[in-house]
Amino acid sequence: MNTVWAVSGAMLAAAAVATMFRMLMGPTTLDRLVALDALVAVTMCAIGTWAAFSMDTTVTYSLTALALITFVGSVSVARFRVPDIAKPADPAKPADGRQR
């Protein structure tokens, strides 16, 4: 069983580092929002693994709190953020950040 916990922890740590790289690189707010969602989900995976490893159920309440708070946070950011000036993938399209 110890190998299971070690391997699971190593994979989750690598996943957290990868999502944090994306959050640093951007390039837009939406990419950072997506990376933040992924990071919170990795954290929830880690908390669940910790609960299973230590047989300690006090941390399970934080799982539910995270699931609810990350939803409110993501929807609020998506709703109220300032739009980026986006570079269009197609040069024929407007480059001034106009929305469709």
Added chain:
Amino acid sequence: MSALDIVTSVLILSGSALALTAAIGVLRFPDTLARMHAATKPQVLGLLLVLAGAAIRLRGNIDVGMLILTGMFTLITAPVIANRVGQLAYREYNVRDDLLTTDEMDESAADPEIDSRPQ
């Protein structure tokens, strides 16, 4: 190591592996829509697998209900976030059009009968 322990190990290991693949997808995919896809579908499945493994390991405990609630909330809220992020990414040209096979939003935007704008 009983049979239930083996089931727990398999569930938690596969859930962690899915979380890792989702993170690699978030890091490596080319545009916001693809990253959003990686961050929602494999991520939610990995979280559900880990929660199932933890629930089997903590069986008989009253706090297993919190794990079930967490899984339900994640299943309910993940599509909402994906919808909002996807629509915003499309409207602000954060999508590589050459990677799309069909663009149904474009047709609805050209047709004034269909109002594709949110709210």
